[in-house]
Amino acid sequence: MTDTAFDLLILGAGPGGYVAAIRGAQLGMKVAVIEREHLGGICLNWGCIPTKALLRTAEVAHLISHAKDYGITVSGTVSFDTAAIVKRSRQVAGQLSAGVKGLLKKNKVTVIDGQGKLLGGGRVSVEKAGAAVGTFAAKSIIIATGARARVLPGLEPDGKLVWTYKEAMVPTVLPKSLLVIGTGAIGVEFASFYRNMGVEVTLVEVLDRILPVEDEEISALAAKQFTKQGMKIRTSTKVVKLDKAADSVTATLDLGNGKTETVTVDRVISAVGIVGNTEGIGLEATKVKTDRGHIVTDGWLRTDEPGVYAIGDVCGPPWLAHKASHEGVLCVEKIAGVQGLHPIDARNIPGCTYSLPQIASVGLTEAKAKAAGYELRVGRFPFIGNGKAIALGEPEGLVKTVFDAKTGELLGAHMIGTEVTELIQGYTIAKTMEATEAELMHTIFPHPTLSEMMHESVLAAYGRAVHY
Numbered sequence: 216m217t218d219t220a221f222d223l224l225i226l227g228a229g230p231g232g233y234v235a236a237i238r239g240a241q242l243g244m245k246v247a248v249i250e251r252e253h254l255g256g257i258c259l260n261w262g263c264i265p266t267k268a269l270l271r272t273a274e275v276a277h278l279i280s281h282a283k284d285y286g287i288t289v290s291g292t293v294s295f296d297t298a299a300i301v302k303r304s305r306q307v308a309g310q311l312s313a314g315v316k317g318l319l320k321k322n323k324v325t326v327i328d329g330q331g332k333l334l335g336g337g338r339v340s341v342e343k344a345g346a347a348v349g350t351f352a353a354k355s356i357i358i359a360t361g362a363r364a365r366v367l368p369g370l371e372p373d374g375k376l377v378w379t380y381k382e383a384m385v386p387t388v389l390p391k392s393l394l395v396i397g398t399g400a401i402g403v404e405f406a407s408f409y410r411n412m413g414v415e416v417t418l419v420e421v422l423d424r425i426l427p428v429e430d431e432e433i434s435a436l437a438a439k440q441f442t443k444q445g446m447k448i449r450t451s452t453k454v455v456k457l458d459k460a461a462d463s464v465t466a467t468l469d470l471g472n473g474k475t476e477t478v479t480v481d482r483v484i485s486a487v488g489i490v491g492n493t494e495g496i497g498l499e500a501t502k503v504k505t506d507r508g509h510i511v512t513d514g515w516l517r518t519d520e521p522g523v524y525a526i527g528d529v530c531g532p533p534w535l536a537h538k539a540s541h542e543g544v545l546c547v548e549k550i551a552g553v554q555g556l557h558p559i560d561a562r563n564i565p566g567c568t569y570s571l572p573q574i575a576s577v578g579l580t581e582a583k584a585k586a587a588g589y590e591l592r593v594g595r596f597p598f599i600g601n602g603k604a605i606a607l608g609e610p611e612g613l614v615k616t617v618f619d620a621k622t623g624e625l626l627g628a629h630m631i632g633t634e635v636t637e638l639i640q641g642y643t644i645a646k647t648m649e650a651t652e653a654e655l656m657h658t659i660f661p662h663p664t665l666s667e668m669m670h671e672s673v674l675a676a677y678g679r680a681v682h683y
């Protein structure tokens with residue numbers, strides 16, 4: 216049987232794979248995308264989108280609990296319909312996954328339902344439930360198989376008492392108490408969702424602060440606000456053992472000072488990292504290299520096997536949907552010979568955590584900028600000085616801007632507070648355009664908006680903030 220031939224074959228239809236497929240089709244390529252489970256990948260089905268739907272419920276609950284502050288009386292007790300909350304989240308995910316199907320169809324991308332495996336020599340086999348679907352060939356192949364939750368020995372999820380993000384997203388009843396292991400964006404978002412649903416949450420981090428990739432000042436403010444909301448936070452603490460009973464788990468915590476402590480909870484969420492889906496995809500038939508569970512690529516997403524590329528989570532951190540999509544477009548445009556492309560600058564990839572309060576950042580933290588040898592000018596502007604934040608009833612938060620004192624180059628921006636995940640894009644555009652303080656100061660910001668805090672934070676770095 217001869218192979219069905221394409222210009223471009225893509226393994227995996229997450230935000231990396233499906234976006235690459237559409238861009239390839241736009242550039243005139245004959246494209247097929249192979250997907251074993253669900254169009255839209257983790258992002259649309261089990262990641263970014265359904266968690267944001269859950270967090271919206273948490274936000275509404277939070278607002279209702281503060282209704283009095285806005286002059287609204289809500290009588291009776293507020294209760295939660297877990298099934299309805301989860302149903303809404305699943306519906307949102309389903310709607311978007313269906314949207315991807317429509318987009319692929321509109322762009323005449325062939326969707327092959329099954330598990331793809333590289334055979335070497337530009338060929339891929341696909342099977343579904345053990346039965347062969349066919350063999351395919353292409354000049355270019357992109358691996359976009361994504362990643363899955365990392366499992367640590369002794370903390371293995373069982374889907375019942377010890378959850379990964381998948382079970383945490385579809386609870387049948389809300390637990391009374393919850394231990395969240397790991398304080399990256401995923402752990403913190405679930406901790407925030409469940410706490411706002413009234414669950415007793417303990418958040419454990421082995422490093423000395425939560426959200427360890429964020430600026431230290433922002434981590435500290437986040438810890439303060441989460442603690443105020445009733446979350447228990449344990450840093451420099453390692454969960455060493457989980458003892459399961461019929462409907463509870465007792466975790467042994469190593470406090471790092473020779474002492475241990477136990478905590479008993481209804482459920483545990485393990486959010487200790489991500490590992491690439493590199494197994495069972497035929498890498499052994501190629502020269503593709505891996506390093507600590509991720510595929511190694513160059514700045515143009517090329518692997519060591521000619522004609523084979525890799526994008527998104529399977530290539531390692533940061534594990535973010537927008538990074539996967541951007542890599543997909545870049546990779547395909549490079550294959551098509553588009554001129555004027557630039558490899559991705561990791562310092563221009565924004566990162567967001569959609570907890571209550573939200574956290575967002577781009578570029579170097581103050582500590583990293585110092586360590587890189589820059590002389591700094593740092594501006595800070597608190598939410599309390601912003602009219603829109605006060606009108607919204609959201610006066611807590613900070614916008615911090617880091618500049619190179621010598622050149623005025625914008626090095627980084629770090630924020631905590633309501634809607635900062637929307638605000639960060641202002642700084643991201645500025646960073647991509649290599650803006651300095653001069654352009655940012657001359658920009659006119661609409662009033663009243665939270666975005667004015669960006670202006671004020673820039674001005675503050677030069678001792679010129681007006682409203683604080």
Ligand SMILES: Cc1cc2nc3c(=O)[nH]c(=O)nc-3n(C[C@H](O)[C@H](O)[C@H](O)COP(=O)(O)OP(=O)(O)OC[C@H]3O[C@@H](n4cnc5c(N)ncnc54)[C@H](O)[C@@H]3O)c2cc1C
Pocket residue numbers: 226227228229230231232249250251252253254255256257258259261262263264266329330331332359360361362380401492495496526527528529534535536537538539569
């Ligand atoms: C709970 C959670 C919340 C998140 N929230 C955010 C967020 O708010 N913002 C953000 O930017 N990122 C978020 N992420 C991360 C985001 O989901 C990932 O970065 C993104 O999905 C990566 O895209 P990808 O295309 O590389 O891989 P995936 O989305 O993982 O897609 C890979 C696809 O490949 C398929 N596949 C794998 N192997 C094969 C094979 N052999 N053959 C055929 N198909 C295969 C899989 O079924 C999957 O559909 C979150 C993740 C989680 C878990």
